[in-house]
Amino acid sequence: MTVPVSIVxxxxxxxxxxxxxxxxxxxxxxxxxxxxxxxxxPVVVGRKTLQSFxxxxxxxxxxxxxxxxxxxxLEGATTAGSIKEGLETAQRIAxxxxxxxxxxxxGGEIYSQAMxxxxxxxVTHVExxxxxxxxxxxxxxxxxxxxxxxxxxxxxxxxSFPTRFAVYGRRPAAN
Numbered sequence: 001m002t003v004p005v006s007i008v009x010x011x012x013x014x015x016x017x018x019x020x021x022x023x024x025x026x027x028x029x030x031x032x033x034x035x036x037x038x039x040x041x042p043v044v045v046g047r048k049t050l051q052s053f054x055x056x057x058x059x060x061x062x063x064x065x066x067x068x069x070x071x072x073x074l075e076g077a078t079t080a081g082s083i084k085e086g087l088e089t090a091q092r093i094a095x096x097x098x099x100x101x102x103x104x105x106x107g108g109e110i111y112s113q114a115m116x117x118x119x120x121x122x123v124t125h126v127e128x129x130x131x132x133x134x135x136x137x138x139x140x141x142x143x144x145x146x147x148x149x150x151x152x153x154x155x156x157x158x159x160s161f162p163t164r165f166a167v168y169g170r171r172p173a174a175n
Contacts, residue, residue: 003094005087005117007104008037009137010124010163016133017108021052024133028158030124033165034105037122041099042090044083044114047072049107062097064090066110083113108135121145121168128161146171 010030011017018024039060047067050057056076057063063077066086072079078093080086090102104114115138123140145168155162 001095002091003099003101004119005102005104005114006037006120006122007111007114007118008034008122009106009111010034010126011137012126012128012130012133014129014133015136015139016130017106017111017137018052018135019130019133021048024130025126025128025160026158027124027126027160027163029153029156030159030163030165033122033124038103038105040097041101041103042093042097044080044086044090044102044104044110046107046110049105049110050074050077052107061103062090062093064093083110083117087114087117108137112138119170121166123166123168125164125166126161127163140168144171145169 009017010027016024042062042064044064044066047065047069050065064086065074065077065079066083067079068081078089080089087102094102104110121140148167148169150164150166153163153165
């Protein structure tokens with residue numbers, strides 16, 4: 001049995017998710033939400049994104065690193081040569097560990113390749129436009145995904161912008 005596949009992302013009003021290998025904002029509130037959403041679940045992440053947050057697995061989450069580098073090895077992580085292989089590996093890990101979900105955590109190329117496999121999108125809409133971003137999230141097609149819940153979050157003490165947290169679910173397929 002497969003578990004749902006989710007995408008976890010923070011995205012600006014104009015689709016930016018990154019700039020020069022980093023996030024173009026500081027959002028402590030969102031980092032706490034990210035940790036709560038992903039803890040204990042297998043995460044699928046691109047190699048470049050993994051390196052952008054220190055090059056080592058985040059604690060408490062089995063990591064599947066998608067990379068074209070066949071020689072890439074990282075202690076505490078499993079590697080996969082494609083998003084398809086990465087999702088299959090993450091599903092196996094979820095079955096072995098009893099995780100209720102597989103989380104895709106970036107970056108831009110991985111998100112684009114995984115949209116068709118995603119059942120749920122956990123999107124933090126960052127309420128600003130980032131003019132000098134270089135990594136983007138694909139447009140969310142309203143014919144495919146619908147908002148199931150939404151919460152406005154003001155900018156906290158350690159947040160550079162206010163956000164809107166939305167959970168999107170895949171619409172049922174038309175018969």
